[in-house]
Amino acid sequence: MNKWVAGARPRTLPAAIVPVLVGTACAVGDTKIIWWRAAAAMVASVAIQVGTNYANDHSDGKRGTDDPSRRAGPIRLVGSGLASARAVLVAAMLSFAVAGGAGLALAAAVDWRLLIVGIASFAAGWLYTGGPRPYGYYGFGELFVFVFFGLVATVGSTYVQTERVTGLSVGAAIPIGFLATALLVVNNLRDIPGDTVSGKRTLAVRLGDQRTRVLYVALLVGAVVAVPLVSGLGARPAGALALIAIPLAQRPVTAVLSHARGPALIPVLVATGRIQLVFGALFALGLSIKT
DSSP: OOHHHHHTOGGGTHHHHHHHHHHHHHHBTTBOOOHHHHHHHHHHHHHHHHHHHHHHHHHHHHHTTTOTTTOOSSOOTTTTTSSOHHHHHHHHHHHHHHHHHHHHHHHHHTOTTHHHHHHHHHHHHHHTTOSSSOGGGGTOHHHHHHIIIIIIHHHHHHHHHHSSOOHHHHHHHHHHHHHHHHHHHHHHHHTHHHHHHHTOOOHHHHHOHHHHHHHHHHHHHHHHHHHHHHHHHTTOGGGGGGGGGGGGGHHHHHHHHTTOOGGGGHHHHHHHHHHHHHHHHHHHHHHTOOO
16 A cells, blocks of 8 residues: 555544535435535545545654554555655645635635634644644643534535525434444554553543443444434434444444454454444434434
8 A cells, every 4th residue: 555545544534524425415305405515625625534534544643652663553655664744744734725725715605704713623633632732642632522523514515505504414423423433443452552551641541441441332322322313303314224234343343342453443444434324324324314
């Protein structure tokens, strides 16, 4: 795999794709979908995710917390010496620039206040591991993922279509946020040993191994429980199609509860991304059917 593609961490991209699909689906039936806006929202969301991944690689690499001898996960460009910190920083800035261009077009067409949302998203992406006090090092990464890749991305994707915040989009953002958070939780579960040594106090390090495993399962269960509530209260019962994805959770949940560690958790990360993508696509399909 090309090192820059690997550095973009494609396994994490469902967290950026799914909220746009679901948020756009929430607008179906309430307004005529403007497809270029949906495409721009998708570009912005994916580019922010890629930019955040490169920024994380840059900052962790410079701090020395991506030492290959302590990592169990996929390669990091700076930490492994595959690219210079400057080159990765440029890649991050280019990704944020692409997101900014798409966001600017949406702000001009819909609401200039979207620029504030965009700036906050860029700041959250950079400050996750960048800056003097990166919030990811203090256990707040999961909260910000839930907020930005759950609430903001889902509700924002509905907003660029309807130009209003809807109850359905807020409700739909909850299970989507849970699944996005689960991706980070299992990633940080895998990295507990290395993060502990390097002084990176992620939520997983703070909770400890066993409670982090419980949190991962709870997030998946929470996403499933939320679906019938959101679909029923939102008068979109077909949203329950998302429950078809439940069997996909059997293997990763079994692995986590069986105390899989290190490299054995990489397939769990892949499976979690697959769950989110299938769950999200089915949820979006169901929510687009207005009774």
